[in-house]
Amino acid sequence: MTSDTETLVRLFGWIPKPATSGVVTFSDGTTATVTPNSDGYFLDPITQPSDYNLGIVSIDALADDGTVIAHQQL
Helix, strand or coil, X not given: CECCCEEEEEEEEECCCCCCEEEEEECCCCEEEEXXXXXXXXXXXXXXXXXXXXXXXXXXXXXXXXXXXXEEEC
């Protein structure tokens, strides 16, 4: 969904257990936190500027204490 000022983007993917959250890093250095379901899949809406044209450069899977348990460079 897009308006004159923002675009709604749905991030989806998978992170391995026992991760309780993930951090997606975009090409401009901004990040978004995602929350997986019990199987590790996530589908999270985020809002970006209307002229958004960012790529995802990495995803980190985080344990409860914030420790990175998996990192994927894209």
